[in-house]
Structure formats: structure tokens, C-alpha cells
Amino acid sequence: KAGVTQTPRYLIKTRGQQVTLSCSPISGHRSVSWYQQTPGQGLQFLFEYFSETQRNKGNFPGRFSGRQFSNSRSEMNVSTLELGDSALYLCASSLNDGVAKNIQYFGAGTRLSVL
Amino acid sequence: QQQVKQSPQSLIVQKGGISIINCAYENTAFDYFPWYQQFPGKGPALLIAIRPDVSEKKEGRFTISFNKSAKQFSLHIMDSQPGDSATYFCAAVTSGTYKYIFGTGTRLKVLA
Numbered sequence: 001k002a003g004v005t006q007t008p009r010y011l012i013k014t015r016g017q018q019v020t021l022s023c024s025p026i027s028g029h030r031s032v033s034w035y036q037q038t039p040g041q042g043l044q045f046l047f048e049y050f051s052e053t054q055r056n057k058g059n060f061p062g063r064f065s066g067r068q069f070s071n072s073r074s075e076m077n078v079s080t081l082e083l084g085d086s087a088l089y090l091c092a093s094s095l096n097d098g099v100a101k102n103i104q105y106f107g108a109g110t111r112l113s114v115l
Numbered sequence: 116q117q118q119v120k121q122s123p124q125s126l127i128v129q130k131g132g133i134s135i136i137n138c139a140y141e142n143t144a145f146d147y148f149p150w151y152q153q154f155p156g157k158g159p160a161l162l163i164a165i166r167p168d169v170s171e172k173k174e175g176r177f178t179i180s181f182n183k184s185a186k187q188f189s190l191h192i193m194d195s196q197p198g199d200s201a202t203y204f205c206a207a208v209t210s211g212t213y214k215y216i217f218g219t220g221t222r223l224k225v226l227a
Contacts, residue, residue, distance in 0.1 A: 004158070031213060033213075033214075033215070035217075040124075040219065041219060042121070042204060042217050042218055042219035042220045043159070043204060043215075043217040043220075044217075045214060045215065045216070045217075048213055048214060050213070055213065056212065056213060056214045090158055090159070092158075092215075094213070096213055102147065102208060102210070102213060103149070103161055103164075104161075104215060105160075105161075106151075106158030106159045106160065107158050108156065108157055108158045109158055
């Protein structure tokens with residue numbers, strides 16, 4: 001089985017621009033979670049989608065949004081980029097079938113640099 | 116109450132030594148405690164996990180010790196190897212919320 005795939009791997013943007021990141025979960029996984037990783041802050045939870053519905057949301061401003069498609073692929077969008085948005089954005093997928101362990105499998109991330 | 120506090124921030128251990136990373140939580144609703152290992156340029160990968168109905172779980176050189184009354188859990192890496200050099204994250208999960216709360220990470224360096 002292919003793992004979690006995130007594209008692009010690297011991205012450079014300037015302040016004020018917007019960006020869209022993509023995540024393809026492991027086949028059969030219906031839950032996709034997004035995290036922001038910065039040095040010293042660890043992994044900060046952004047949001048989680050299940051069957052195209054946002055089920056959980058972290059404490060990030062409304063500039064951060066996401067969606068999930070019928071094939072479970074997910075996108076994350078950040079509008080009006082700020083310098084502080086520079087980070088590694090990680091996507092994780094899990095089965096969430098209510099029976100199996102709720103194990104999250106991570107992609108390699110998208111490194112976003114805002115200049 | 117949703118936080119997971121992880122220490123130390125960084126750790127240097129000699130090859131063959133024991134690496135110990137600690138985490139503490141407050142929310143008693145957490146019922147699943149995984150540890151993730153992350154190498155540079157890679158996403159975190161599940162290393163080992165424990166549920167609060169056991170006090171210890173061992174997988175090879177990796178052991179989780181869990182103290183439910185103190186609301187603390189720790190990762191022990193026995194016979195640490197240079198290949199163990201990575202960043203380690205503890206996490207806490209409440210069944211049904213599907214939301215992971217991660218610690219801030221510990222950067223481990225094992226000297227050859």
C-alpha cells in the first residue's frame with residue numbers, strides 16, 4: 001500500500017499570497033488530519049476531516065481552511081500568508097473505523113517558506 | 116487541560132546508554148498514548164503506544180512506562196544507537212474524539 005502523499009514537498013511564497021497544499025491518504029483511510037510543525041512548538045493540530053466533513057478544529061485563525069473530497073483526498077488552504085506561517089505542514093490519515101486502533105500515519109510534509 | 120508537556124527538549128546520550136523522555140498530561144479522558152519518531156525530512160512514524168490499563172509496554176529496545184495516578188508516561192530507549200538519533204513526540208488521544216494532542220518533541224542525539 002502506498003503511504004500518505006503530500007504535494008508539493010517545498011513551497012516558497014510571499015506575504016499576502018495564498019497557498020493550497022494537497023494530501024492523498026492511504027487507500028481505505030477516511031480520516032485526514034492536518035498539523036503545523038514549527039521548532040519548539042511541536043505539532044499543532046489544525047483540523048480533521050472525515051467523510052468530507054470537518055469533525056475537529058484546532059485554534060488557528062480563519063485564514064487556515066481545508067476540505068476533503070469524496071475520494072478522501074484533502075486540501076489545506078492558507079490565505080493572506082504571514083511570515084509566521086512558515087512551517088512544515090503535515091498530513092496524517094487513519095482508518096477511524098471504530099474498531100481498529102486510531103493510528104495516524106503521516107506524510108513527509110510540505111515545507112512552506114513565506115518571504 | 117488539553118496540553119501534553121514533554122521533557123527534555125533535547126537529549127545527548129552515549130552509544131549503549133539509556134535515553135529517557137518524559138511526558139505529563141492533565142486530562143483524565145485521554146486513553147491512548149502513542150510515541151512517534153521523526154527523522155529529518157520525514158513525517159513522524161508510530162514507534163510504540165500504550166493504553167492506561169497497563170503500566171508498561173516493551174517492544175524491542177523501546178519501553179513505555181505509564182503512571183496513571185501521576186498522569187505521566189515515559190519512553191525508555193535501552194542500548195541507544197546512533198540510528199536512534201531523531202526527534203521523538205509523545206501524544207495523547209481520547210477515544211471518539213480522533214484528535215491527537217502532541218508534546219513539543221525531544222531531539223535525541225546518540226553519540227557513536
